[in-house]
Amino acid sequence: MKRLVSLMLALLVAHALAADARRSGFDDMSPQIQAMQRDDAANPAMLWVKEGEAMWGRECARCHGDAATSMRGVAARYPDFDTASQRPITLSQRINQCRVTRQHSTPLAPESDALLGIESYVAMQSRGLPIAPSADPRLQPFRERGEQLFRGRIGQLDFSCAQCHDEHAGQHLGGSTIPQAHPTGYPQYRLEWQALASLQRRLRNCMNGVRAEPFAYGAPELTELELYLAARAAGMRLETPAVRP
Amino acid sequence: MARALITMPTTAKRGDVVEIRTLIAHPMETGYRPGEDGAIVPRNLIRRFSCHYHDGRDEVLVFSAELFPAVAANPFIAFSTVATASGTLRFSWSGDQGFTQTETASLAVT
Numbered sequence: 001m002k003r004l005v006s007l008m009l010a011l012l013v014a015h016a017l018a019a020d021a022r023r024s025g026f027d028d029m030s031p032q033i034q035a036m037q038r039d040d041a042a043n044p045a046m047l048w049v050k051e052g053e054a055m056w057g058r059e060c061a062r063c064h065g066d067a068a069t070s071m072r073g074v075a076a077r078y079p080d081f082d083t084a085s086q087r088p089i090t091l092s093q094r095i096n097q098c099r100v101t102r103q104h105s106t107p108l109a110p111e112s113d114a115l116l117g118i119e120s121y122v123a124m125q126s127r128g129l130p131i132a133p134s135a136d137p138r139l140q141p142f143r144e145r146g147e148q149l150f151r152g153r154i155g156q157l158d159f160s161c162a163q164c165h166d167e168h169a170g171q172h173l174g175g176s177t178i179p180q181a182h183p184t185g186y187p188q189y190r191l192e193w194q195a196l197a198s199l200q201r202r203l204r205n206c207m208n209g210v211r212a213e214p215f216a217y218g219a220p221e222l223t224e225l226e227l228y229l230a231a232r233a234a235g236m237r238l239e240t241p242a243v244r245p
Numbered sequence: 246m247a248r249a250l251i252t253m254p255t256t257a258k259r260g261d262v263v264e265i266r267t268l269i270a271h272p273m274e275t276g277y278r279p280g281e282d283g284a285i286v287p288r289n290l291i292r293r294f295s296c297h298y299h300d301g302r303d304e305v306l307v308f309s310a311e312l313f314p315a316v317a318a319n320p321f322i323a324f325s326t327v328a329t330a331s332g333t334l335r336f337s338w339s340g341d342q343g344f345t346q347t348e349t350a351s352l353a354v355t
Contacts, residue, residue: 041252044319047270051248194272194318 024236025179025244028170033191037243045120045189045241048113048196052121055114059103067125073132075123076238079227081136088142088223092119092198110217116196120187123240130237131184133230146228149221155212161225176245182233183226185242192245199226249348251336256353257328265296265308266323269338269346275314290314291340294322300330312340328354 026034036042056067064070075091082089082097089097092115096107108115133139150161164173165181172178186199193201200222204214215221253265269291276288295309307326326334331354337347 041250041266042268042321042323044268044321046250047248047268047319050250191317 024184028177048117052117071122071125075126076129076132077134080134116187120241126238130235142224143227146224155210157210159210183229185239188242261328264325268321273318297335300332
């Protein structure tokens with residue numbers, strides 16, 4: 001089973017390298033916004049990253065040491081399997097789990113500046129690395145459920161994620177180009193929201209867009225979707241912290 | 246708590262033009278938007294930004310800006326000045342609801 005999953009992932013990556021029709025949202029942005037993302041002095045997400053760096057020094061470094069080595073490549077493999085709960089877990093959930101079980105501290109609220117700060121600091125250590133989903137075979141059923149969620153129609157508008165982001169990607173919705181929805185730069189600074197935002201906020205916002213009841217932050221369905229999206233984007237370079245319009 | 250990032254060289258030759266880029270965390274709330282309860286969210290803007298260059302003897306205002314509701318959250322302000330002598334640059338932001346923040350950076354001129 002494990003071999004099969006690794007093979008599938010390897011095929012996904014090989015396919016990607018052969019003729020990659022996949023585009024990061026970065027490729028469809030205006031040159032001005034691309035420049036903003038490339039330049040750390042102009043990227044507003046760095047405000048959160050610096051906060052996260054300070055928190056790392058206060059709370060995480062004592063065990064995990066230098067993030068540049070200990071956290072390199074970590075964000076590229078999440079969501080990963082959590083043995084304790086026998087479920088996939090996202091990077092931000094792992095951070096909160098570490099806070100609660102190891103530090104005996106309180107979990108940080110979803111979308112709080114503190115959580116986004118530490119998550120973006122950790123994720124930035126993998127900037128430029130290819131997305132490399134975990135080959136743990138126990139993840140496979142969850143990944144399949146994620147794909148079902150991606151392809152299932154929801155909401156009053158009765159749309160699935162795939163209808164826009166697979167079938168109509170590159171076309172326009174209002175004034176915006178429909179992206180292929182590869183999670184290459186989360187947490188990312190969205191100019192529309194004027195804030196750093198997690199992938200779950202993005203997913204929930206899309207669900208609101210098709211007039212569906214969004215899953216709550218931390219819901220298992222969102223983790224499963226994240227898991228599928230990571231496999232779909234396997235091999236693409238991580239850009240965290242990205243800027244998007 | 247506010248956070249500010251300042252990007253500029255730490256050393257320069259006398260007469261060089263030095264580029265300074267500043268970024269500050271601030272909501273820049275316009276005072277025109279209703280909140281979740283329907284009530285108008287009170288205006289909360291940075292109104293003024295200034296940069297003073299202290300070259301050891303005098304302090305000179307080298308750049309200032311007034312900010313208005315159309316400026317996005319987390320304002321990014323970039324400008325340049327001429328390196329005249331070693332000293333410090335003092336950046337200050339001030340605004341509604343008693344907001345003030347000051348940061349300093351030193352510049353060594355050879």
